[in-house]
Amino acid sequence: MKKLKMLFLALVACCCVLPASAQLKFGVEGGLNASKVSVDQLNAKNRTGWFIGPKVQFTAPVIGLGLDAALLYSQKYLEVSTEDNSLVEGTIKQNMPYLEIPINLRYNIGFSSLIGAYIATGPQYSWYLGGKSLTLNDISYGSLETSSFSWNVGVGINALSHLQLGVTYNIALGQTGEVTGIVEAAKTAKLKNNTWQVRLAYMF
Numbered sequence: 001m002k003k004l005k006m007l008f009l010a011l012v013a014c015c016c017v018l019p020a021s022a023q024l025k026f027g028v029e030g031g032l033n034a035s036k037v038s039v040d041q042l043n044a045k046n047r048t049g050w051f052i053g054p055k056v057q058f059t060a061p062v063i064g065l066g067l068d069a070a071l072l073y074s075q076k077y078l079e080v081s082t083e084d085n086s087l088v089e090g091t092i093k094q095n096m097p098y099l100e101i102p103i104n105l106r107y108n109i110g111f112s113s114l115i116g117a118y119i120a121t122g123p124q125y126s127w128y129l130g131g132k133s134l135t136l137n138d139i140s141y142g143s144l145e146t147s148s149f150s151w152n153v154g155v156g157i158n159a160l161s162h163l164q165l166g167v168t169y170n171i172a173l174g175q176t177g178e179v180t181g182i183v184e185a186a187k188t189a190k191l192k193n194n195t196w197q198v199r200l201a202y203m204f
Contacts, residue, residue: 027203029055034196035076039179040189047077055201064108074098088182090136097129102152116158124150124170134179144177164201
């Protein structure tokens with residue numbers, strides 16, 4: 001995990017040392033989150049949320065290689081239900097607002113002056129903005145991490161020099177939180193949240 005965080009910082013530093021001839025664009029990006037939560041011995045439903053925020057993109061001329069970064073407000077949702085053999089019956093529901101900074105290495109492929117494609121991958125650091133406690137029947141049965149680290153892999157299209165439409169899979173590299181005392185009194189179930197994202201950006 002420490003090595004991945006160092007790579008995250010290295011990519012941030014790369015944004016500051018790209019050649020002066022690199023193309024620089026600013027824009028706004030938004031889209032949908034389709035969260036897929038996994039948690040030991042409990043049932044988790046997929047939930048749909050959203051995200052939006054400003055974006056900056058550097059692209060080196062000719063070779064099409066560059067970096068993009070964004071500052072996103074991301075709303076996700078958690079729904080975990082207990083099973084028949086659980087000590088407690090019910091469903092934990094939680095709104096999960098995050099401040100997210102994805103930084104991606106990006107390769108653009110131009111098919112014409114009007115349309116092209118891109119592939120992108122890179123780290124993402126997220127800060128949780130909501131209440132940490134996971135409650136069921138007004139009793140706390142776990143908590144969410146205050147921050148998390150993940151990795152993005154995505155593809156998409158560039159159109160008309162300004163529009164970008166893509167799909168990203170965000171892979172959690174650590175646990176998102178934990179649930180305790182539901183399956184067994186002394187057992188802690190780790191909660192992990194991977195997310196599919198459909199994103200639309202407009203670059204000025």
